Amino acid sequence: MSEPVSPAARLPDRAQVVVVGGGIIGCSVAYHLAHAGWRDVVVLERHELTAGTTWHAAGLIVSGGFHSETFLEMFTRSRHLYRDVLEAETGQATGYTEVGYLQVATNTERATALRRDANFQRLFGLESVELSPGEIAELWPWARVDDLVCGFHAADQGRANPTDCARALAKGAAAQGVRFVEGVEVRDLRRTGARVCGVDTDHGPMEAEHVVCAAGLWSAALARRAGVWLPLQAAEHAYLVTEPVAGVSRDGG
Secondary structure, eight states, rough: SSSSSOOOGGOOSSSEEEEEOOOHHHHHHHHHHHHHHHHHEEESSSTTTTTTTTGGOEEOOTTOOOOSSHHHHHHHHHHHHHIHHEEEEHSOOOOOOOEEEEEEEESSHHHHHHHHHHHHHHTTOOOOEEHHHHHHHHTTTTOOOOOOEEEEEEETOOOOHHHHHHHHHHHHHHHHTOOEEEOOOOOEEEEETTTEEEETTEEEEEEEEEEEEEHHHGGGHHTTTTOOOOOOOOOOOOOOSOOOOOOOOOOOO
């Protein structure tokens, strides 16, 4: 990869911040810390960057289900970062494409909820258009619409490539002095009383003023070692990857 990554043999003795996990969350934490002026940051990844949960994420950059100002701010900042900032800053494409986002309702209760969400999000400058079943069929001819009440379409939302996003974040963080070390497994958290003061790894101990747990679906188990309960539970989800389909464009056309 193009950003500098140290081998495990070069594990430093200490850092101001140790980030456990080199997926998109860990890379994002490192990137934003670096841009906030925190340069003594080390990201530890037990395999390779993005090798855990990140590589098979769907990569949706959409506002569906966001019912708070905080979540909507996260969405708008993320879209701006992946669409407008990272590639220009790092030269690493994020794969961001505005293919559009379509939500559908099969009953009146769901239709009411989607209308409420659309009205709330409109207050923050996010626009979506309500569509009838017939209009949904025109937009997406392959959809079954005989059981639909309505739908909402946001043309300026879409998806990105999670691996490319994480690598762009890592490259931007590394340019600010953040160090990434692959092939290091964090086995425990070092504590002084109730305070976490570092990590124990399969390559030895490392001191830190702050430890960030960004280990994806393994985060809850790691946090328990510090007596912290994370309300995080792995759950199955599904998305579809197909061969080319006649009349369907990769960019939503």
